[in-house]
Structure formats: C-alpha cells, structure tokens
Amino acid sequence: MDAQDDTATLPAVRDAAHTPDGGRPAAPSRRKKAATGTLVALAVLLTGGGVTYTWLRDRPAAEAPEGPGEARSVAVIRTDLGEQKTMAGTLGYGEATTVKGPGAGTVTWLPKAGETAERGKPLARIDDRPVTVFYGDMPLYRKLGQAPEPSAGASAKSSSPASGEPRPATTPSPGGAGDVAGPGTRGADVKILEENLYALGFRDFGRPDTLLTDATVTAVKRWQKANGDQHPSGVVDPADVRVIAVSARIGEIRAHVGDRADGELLTLTGGTRSVTVPLPVADKPLAPQGTKVTVDLPGGAKSTGTVRDVGTVAAQDGKTGSGGDGGGADSAAGDAKVKVTVSLDDPGAADGLDGAPVSVGFTSGSRTGVLAVPVGALVALREGGYAVQVTGQGAEKPHLTSVKTGMFAQGLVEVSGPEIKEGVRVVTAQ
Structure with a gap:
C-alpha cells in the first residue's frame, strides 16, 4: 500500500464517528477511540515513511557514508624489533668559533660564508698580507724564524753556530713583540710550524x-x-697564521673590507653537517659514542646517524632554576641535559639545509628473532587482552585466537600464542 492509499483511510475514520441517520455524532466507545488513534498514527507514519524513502532514493551517491576500509591478510613474520625514544635535535654545523683580527692593520679581503677553511689557504688578508690556516692543537705565541742581525761588536762565535751545534736562540724579552725566536729555539710551537710546512711541501x-x-x-x-x-x-708572526684543529666551514662574516682589523672578522663551524641533541642526563645511557640512531628530516626525508660525541657537562638547556624552598634546585637537576652530537651517515640527505629542527630516535630496547604482526591485526577482547583473526586454510574456517603481546615498535607488535607460527596468515586493517 502506498502513501496515498494510506491517507485515503482518514475520511472513513472521520465518518465512522457519525450516526447513519446523519444526526449528532454518537459518543465513540473506547475501542473506537483506540482504533481511530491507531489508524491516524499508522497513516502519519506511512506518509512520513514515504517522504523518507523519497529523500534517501534521491540523495546523491557522494553523500553516502563510507564503510570501514577493506581488510587484508598478512603472514606472521620473524624479525628484530627496536623500541625507540625520540628526541628533538637541531641540524647544523655545530658551535661557532669567533676569529678576531690581529689588532693592527686594515681588512683588505675576506672569504665568503660557506667556503672551507683548510691548511695553507688564507682566512683573511690584513694590509694585503694573508692570514694563513695552519692545523694544530695550540696557537703560535711568538715569532719564529730568521734570527735578528747581531749587534755591533758581537763576537764571531756568537753570530754563527759552532760546528754541529745549533745557533743560540734569541730569547724574547717580556712584552718584546719585536723579538724573534731564531734557530736553536725549541718548543711545541716549533713542531706545529714544521708540521704544517712539511704538509705543504716545504721540507728542507x-x-x-x-x-x-x-x-x-x-x-x-x-x-x-x-x-x-x-x-x-x-x-x-702569530698574526700571520690561524691555527685550527681541522678544516672548518666559514660561518658568518662579521667584518667588511676596509674595517680596522681589531674586531671580530668571521666565525668558523664544523666542516660537515651534524645534529645536536640536548639529551636528559637520565637518558645518557641510550647514547654511548658510536651508537646508531635514526634522523627524521624536514619534508619527510629520513636518514641514519652515528653518535660522534657525548658531552660531559650537564646544563639546564639555557634555563636557570628558581630559588626559595629548594624546589627550583631539584627541578634544575631533573631538567639537566648533556649535548650529544650525531653525524649523518649520508650527509647528502640534508642537502640544501644549513640548519633545521629534526627528530632523532634512540633505541631504548630491542628484541631479536621474535614473531610479529602489524599493530592493525590486533583485536581487543571484551574480557580483556588481544586476539588476532587467523584466516584459516582448507576446510578450516577463519577464527579468532588469543595472543600475548610484547614489544611495540616500527608499526609491528610482538605476539605469541598456541596458533602463532611463522607464516600463519592473519587479518589486518587495510
């Protein structure tokens, strides 16, 4: 019966309340009242139902609600799992070292930011004389080289070396910047000078x-x-060279050609990109030197790295604790961090980035040779715990089997149970 047929019953219900002779309507009985109410309600319901049907029928298909994603089956695998703890880090070239001018003179040339400072190359030019890069673990602190001409009246013996003996060294007087430590001088600075000359091919x-x-x-x-x-x-002259430990990258240029050479000239940073992570002291055991880590770069790029250096000085990451009742000191101790430096295994992964925030994953636990399935395969049981749905083979029907879970890592979960064996197929969410 359609909606129009149902609504046609309404006049019959109305006329049933009158007497056959057309007089005043008789008082309806309770049964008639109930029947009348039921028929009216049914008519309204069916009419509304017809409207609802028409709306659903005419609704565009694009508005239909989407159902759950299709399921698929995967095999239980045997693998190694590693649990990670992720820390925020910064990609860059490490801490910068400031290079100052020698004091006197005029800056006549400076390199460009991003260039490499390496042995034998000029770091700057002062009064058109190069300040050359040397490698070493200490700066030159005195003039070394050609002995000054002997003063009048000096003996021939004092002005020339005896056979097989080195010439006596000139001893600089306190504050005597003009004095030169000549042949016969011994010292660690002499070795640094000779090591650099030797590396540059001057080996007399x-x-x-x-x-x-x-x-x-x-x-x-x-x-x-x-x-x-x-x-x-x-x-x-010490002003002629700049001794650094290894090759470095020119960071920021802080002076201009024409400036007096008595201020900051430029900064030096590490030569290759690295990641710096402020690591809480409590997590320091996660990062011994040589540890492999994962590095998530901006834009979704991923790389791996190796812990190169672990700081030994703990600081509160630029903050200071508050005083008072001592709670601030406890907080400062709890927030203390050490600096961990990570070198990228593939420096090219960060090409185009001189600096950026990154995420570094440290392995906090591992399991070797465990059975695992995707986390999406787990089914939570009403009574507690988890199960997986085994697809079944041959005459066997798909069914749930309870599992015990272990480590969660890398989108997988360690599972064990009576029916869980390598290669068994289970259902997982698409």
Whole structure:
C-alpha cells in the first residue's frame, strides 16, 4: 500500500464517528477511540515513511557514508624489533668559533660564508698580507724564524753556530713583540710550524721536530715566496697564521673590507653537517659514542646517524632554576641535559639545509628473532587482552585466537600464542 492509499483511510475514520441517520455524532466507545488513534498514527507514519524513502532514493551517491576500509591478510613474520625514544635535535654545523683580527692593520679581503677553511689557504688578508690556516692543537705565541742581525761588536762565535751545534736562540724579552725566536729555539710551537710546512711541501728541515734550525728558516722563506711575498722575511708572526684543529666551514662574516682589523672578522663551524641533541642526563645511557640512531628530516626525508660525541657537562638547556624552598634546585637537576652530537651517515640527505629542527630516535630496547604482526591485526577482547583473526586454510574456517603481546615498535607488535607460527596468515586493517 502506498502513501496515498494510506491517507485515503482518514475520511472513513472521520465518518465512522457519525450516526447513519446523519444526526449528532454518537459518543465513540473506547475501542473506537483506540482504533481511530491507531489508524491516524499508522497513516502519519506511512506518509512520513514515504517522504523518507523519497529523500534517501534521491540523495546523491557522494553523500553516502563510507564503510570501514577493506581488510587484508598478512603472514606472521620473524624479525628484530627496536623500541625507540625520540628526541628533538637541531641540524647544523655545530658551535661557532669567533676569529678576531690581529689588532693592527686594515681588512683588505675576506672569504665568503660557506667556503672551507683548510691548511695553507688564507682566512683573511690584513694590509694585503694573508692570514694563513695552519692545523694544530695550540696557537703560535711568538715569532719564529730568521734570527735578528747581531749587534755591533758581537763576537764571531756568537753570530754563527759552532760546528754541529745549533745557533743560540734569541730569547724574547717580556712584552718584546719585536723579538724573534731564531734557530736553536725549541718548543711545541716549533713542531706545529714544521708540521704544517712539511704538509705543504716545504721540507728542507727533514722530519718535523721541536728544534728550529736554519733549514727551518729556509723552508719558511720558500713558503712565503710561494704565497706571493717578493721579500720573504723568514719570520712567522702569530698574526700571520690561524691555527685550527681541522678544516672548518666559514660561518658568518662579521667584518667588511676596509674595517680596522681589531674586531671580530668571521666565525668558523664544523666542516660537515651534524645534529645536536640536548639529551636528559637520565637518558645518557641510550647514547654511548658510536651508537646508531635514526634522523627524521624536514619534508619527510629520513636518514641514519652515528653518535660522534657525548658531552660531559650537564646544563639546564639555557634555563636557570628558581630559588626559595629548594624546589627550583631539584627541578634544575631533573631538567639537566648533556649535548650529544650525531653525524649523518649520508650527509647528502640534508642537502640544501644549513640548519633545521629534526627528530632523532634512540633505541631504548630491542628484541631479536621474535614473531610479529602489524599493530592493525590486533583485536581487543571484551574480557580483556588481544586476539588476532587467523584466516584459516582448507576446510578450516577463519577464527579468532588469543595472543600475548610484547614489544611495540616500527608499526609491528610482538605476539605469541598456541596458533602463532611463522607464516600463519592473519587479518589486518587495510
């Protein structure tokens, strides 16, 4: 019966309340009242039902609600799982070291940011003289090289070395910047000078050692002439070189050509990109030197890295604790962090980025050779715990089997149970 047929019953219900002779309507009985109410309600319901049907029938298909994603089956696998703890880090070139000018003179040339500072190359030019990069673990602190001319009246013995003996060294007087430590001088700075000259191909003195000789002076003059000095002095002034540990990257240029050379010239950073992570002291055991980590870069790129250095000084990450009742001190101790430096296994993964926030994953636990399924395969049981749905083979029907879960990692979960074996197929969410 359609909606129109149902509504046609309404006049019959109305006329049933009148007498056959057309007089005043008789008082309806309770049964008639109930029948009348039922028929009216039924008519309204069916009419509404017809409207509802029409609305659903005419509704565009795009508005239909989507059902759950299709399920698929996967095999139980045997694998190694690693649980990770993720920390925020910063991609960059490490801490910057400031290079200052020698004090006197005018800046006549500066390199460009991003260039490499390496042995034998100029770091700057002051009064058109190069400040050359040397490698070493300490700066030169005195002038080394050509001995000063002997004063009038000096004995021939004092002005020339005895056979087989080094020439006596000139001893600088306190504050005597003009004094030169000449042949016969011994010291760690002499060895740094000779090591760098030797590496650059000026080897007149033989193997580097701590004794400065006339042969060292000859090597210095040859090096100076190769650097464009037409009147080599044979003396290396501390202002002529900048000793750094290894090659570095030119960071920020802080001076301009024409400035006086008595301020900051530029900064040096590490030569390769690395990641710095402020690691809570409590998590320091997660990052021994040489540990492998994962690095999530901006834009979704992923890489791996190796812990290169672990700091030994704990700080509160730039914050200071509050005083008072001592609670601030406890908080400061709890927030203390050490700096961990991570080198990227593939530096090219961060090409185009000189600095960026990254996420670093440290392995906090691992399981080897366990059976695992995707986390989406777990079914929560009403009585507690989990199960997986085994697809069944042959005459066996799909069914649930309870499992015991272990480590969750990498989108997988360790599972065990009577029916859980490698290769068994289970249902997982698409």
